[in-house]
Amino acid sequence: MVNVSIISKKTIKPLSPTPSTQRLHKLSLVDQVVSHSYIPLVFFYTKHQVATIPNGSKQLSQLLANSLSKTLTCYYPWAGSLKDNATIECDDHGAEFFEVQINSPMDKIVYHPDSRIKDLTFPQGTLWGSCIGRASTVAQLSHFECGGIALSVCVSHKVGDGCSAYYFLRDWAALTRNPNAKLAPCFVEDSLIPSPFDGPLVFPLVDSKPEECIQKRFVFSASKIRALKALVAHESGVTNPTRNEVVNALLYKCAVSANDNSGSFKPSQLIQCSNLRASMSPPLPPTSIGNILTVFSTPIYHEEQDLKLPKLVADIRKSKDNLSGRNNVEQNELVSEMLDAYRNGEAPYQQRNCDVYTNTSFLGFEFEKLDFGWGKPARGSIASGPANKIFILMNTPDRRGVEAFVNLNEQDMSVFENYKDLLQFATPIEQAHDLL
Structure with missing residues (x-):
């Protein structure tokens, strides 16, 4: 013990x-x-x-x-x-x-x-x-x-x-x-997106429920990511698919399939967080402190045949590109979603009437280089949770690979972690000594 x-x-x-x-x-x-x-x-x-x-x-x-x-x-x-x-x-x-x-x-x-x-x-x-x-x-x-x-x-x-x-x-x-x-x-405080309300919103609006899921960790090496990109690139129409796009698409596809235990396909959607600093007008410095983010969503998928990797990657890229044509201050999808839930007394995303999977990516930040005076970390990690159906991505120490933190309920995880489609590219953490 x-x-x-x-x-x-x-x-x-x-x-x-x-x-x-x-x-x-x-x-x-x-x-x-x-x-x-x-x-x-x-x-x-x-x-x-x-x-x-x-x-x-x-x-x-x-x-x-x-x-x-x-x-x-x-x-x-x-x-x-x-x-x-x-x-x-x-x-x-x-x-x-x-x-x-x-x-x-x-x-x-x-x-x-x-x-x-x-x-x-x-x-x-x-x-x-x-x-x-x-x-x-x-x-x-x-x-x-x-x-x-x-x-x-x-x-x-x-x-x-x-x-x-x-x-x-x-x-x-x-x-x-x-x-x-x-x-x-x-x-930046409230200078970017001030509240329309006289007083504070009643909280909590979002509850963390780590006890409702278990976390498993998987490492995607640089060579496996190259293979995954090659698999989807020629069919998706996406130029230079990113690590985030291809890993996210594979995790989502396998997680949705794991959830399909009853034989009846459940409609689902993938939602991702996006850092808005560089896309603001004028751009904000990266050292701007606050929650300067929004979310973007794929379509809601109603048929299992929609969950093909090239299509998923193309949909992720399209939904991300749509952010550039939107005023993400006045049309912030995260704020709209939470305010709707607040007004209707519902849980966030409940009104979408589908299973919602959420991705947060830390791949754009150099956590793997945090040197306090005794060198870069052997590795970085994040705690289990915060809730079911959430993926979190971090760089491996060499910054070329990806470590995925997958949070699912126990029943879905028992299926997910054994999928051949997943294990073709991902290595469970306990077998990844040589990859980190």
């Missing part, structure tokens, strides 16, 4: 007080409609990397605490408290920082087929859990008996999206390497 022993718990406050002029952080309409959960990420570093740190792991906790304090001075909303669903009070409440010992070698955690074992590297209660009544940032430094470490960070989704989380982590890493590094996050 793997056990976690708490060594210490600290509250890390910003090095400098937040100015009174920045005391209230106004949340945009998109911020208000997203979940009030944490975004839970973790990064693993080997014993050989830890050995390069002066005094090894003895000073590691204090080193990270000091640099986190400096980082929170610039990223002050993540040191604040959620006042209501429209406002974060930047009161310098601070971040929670745990240091723990895990009685297992790192490899047995990283490659364990049960994702719940990997999730032990996260602070208790943070796995897509609510940040209401708790610090907006919670971190944990885990020491393994082999000498390796894991650094997990859970940041409030209310403050920002995956892109925001990446720049927070990138800057924390930069300050750990160099205490004089300059940070320049740009908080």
